[in-house]
Amino acid sequence: AAAAATAAPERNSERRTVVLTRTNARGTVMPASAPLDSVRRSASGRVRTANTKPIATHDKDGQRTRYSEHDEQSLEELVQQERLGLAADHIMERFSKRTVAQTDDDDFTVDDLYVERAALKQNTGKQQLKERAKTVADARRQESALSKCNLCLDARLPRHLLVALGNNVCLSLPPRGSLTPGHCCLSPLAHVESMTAADEDVWAELKVFMGTLRRMFTALGKECVFMETVMHLRHRPHTVVECIPLEPDLAAEIPMYFKKAIMECDEVWAQNKRLVDTKQKGLQRSIPKNFPYFHVWLDDEGGFAHVIENEQEFPRYFGKEIVGGLLDLNPKVWLSPQFESLDQQKQRVQAFLKDWKDYDWTDQIDEQAHQPA
Numbered sequence: 001a002a003a004a005a006t007a008a009p010e011r012n013s014e015r016r017t018v019v020l021t022r023t024n025a026r027g028t029v030m031p032a033s034a035p036l037d038s039v040r041r042s043a044s045g046r047v048r049t050a051n052t053k054p055i056a057t058h059d060k061d062g063q064r065t066r067y068s069e070h071d072e073q074s075l076e077e078l079v080q081q082e083r084l085g086l087a088a089d090h091i092m093e094r095f096s097k098r099t100v101a102q103t104d105d106d107d108f109t110v111d112d113l114y115v116e117r118a119a120l121k122q123n124t125g126k127q128q129l130k131e132r133a134k135t136v137a138d139a140r141r142q143e144s145a146l147s148k149c150n151l152c153l154d155a156r157l158p159r160h161l162l163v164a165l166g167n168n169v170c171l172s173l174p175p176r177g178s179l180t181p182g183h184c185c186l187s188p189l190a191h192v193e194s195m196t197a198a199d200e201d202v203w204a205e206l207k208v209f210m211g212t213l214r215r216m217f218t219a220l221g222k223e224c225v226f227m228e229t230v231m232h233l234r235h236r237p238h239t240v241v242e243c244i245p246l247e248p249d250l251a252a253e254i255p256m257y258f259k260k261a262i263m264e265c266d267e268v269w270a271q272n273k274r275l276v277d278t279k280q281k282g283l284q285r286s287i288p289k290n291f292p293y294f295h296v297w298l299d300d301e302g303g304f305a306h307v308i309e310n311e312q313e314f315p316r317y318f319g320k321e322i323v324g325g326l327l328d329l330n331p332k333v334w335l336s337p338q339f340e341s342l343d344q345q346k347q348r349v350q351a352f353l354k355d356w357k358d359y360d361w362t363d364q365i366d367e368q369a370h371q372p373a
Helices: 075-084 086-099 110-148 200-219 254-264 318-326 342-356 363-370
Strands: 004-006 017-019 021-023 029-031 162-165 169-172 184-188 223-230 241-246 293-297 303-307
Touching: 162 342, 169 200, 184 200, 200 223, 200 241, 223 318, 241 318, 254 293, 254 303, 254 318, 293 318
Parallel strands: none
Antiparallel strands: 004 017, 021 029, 162 169, 169 184, 184 241, 223 241, 223 293, 293 303
16 A cells, blocks of 8 residues: 655645655655555565465365466556566565575574564664655655656646647757757656656657657758756656757767767766667666666667766766757857747747648647547
């Protein structure tokens, strides 16, 4: 069951109940379980206590009737448990019961065994309290990030910069700091911190948008480069994939420029591989979840990625600096972009829509939504 925590009283003395979440070892966000002293819940959802009898696998005649407590579950339920990591937790729990309190020390007595078990229970209780406090702090940071996010559709996203709206991803123009005409942004509708943490639906729609933008700019005689910078995950940022159209001759030099820049950036003694080629396995299988990184797509299959080890030294405008240097632009364009009036922003949107209208596949979503059932 999901654990609920009541937020601290605000100035208006209102109390709110929120559902706490936690991130498992695989980086999957899931509801946090309430701390229980002696009750454990198996991967199948069956509550097991110290007095719970194991499930019978044979009948009275000795014929096998089932293999495990998972036999009654559907394939969809098993897949969901695997994604959440519950199955692995259940296996480790059963394994730990067989190996608990095993020692080869001759001086290890029965009294030591009871002391060890008591200390284990005490440490487990303290660990649960620490994890709960950490979960509450993470929930407050998440709430603060959502309230201040400029990319969430239901929050502070400027609607006049919105170009197309899909089911999971939206296409918009940056409020300022465009490197070239047609510079645009792709961002998930949900508050996703990085594309490595995005689900299959977001990835599928992102690829559709990327392919459509490539076809549009190819028809205009240009090539486009996509890049994503993920930093300061503690503050729960909203990720965005930027699309920058370039002339074909300049786009041909992009791989060489980015490869050289990535090999020379960050720490001298890095623990991770400096340059990661994502064309073979893809971004999600190349970069672990909850890792800050920079990624540039060279084609539909992938490109170059770099794990950011020192976020204080790595510039957030790293990708724009490489492209801006290739275009011989003034560094002020990405370091301190000029403020644009509302009319100027609307003019950029209208100019982009003239090229986009013939490729806008999101109109089909609206037509299907209005079709009678």
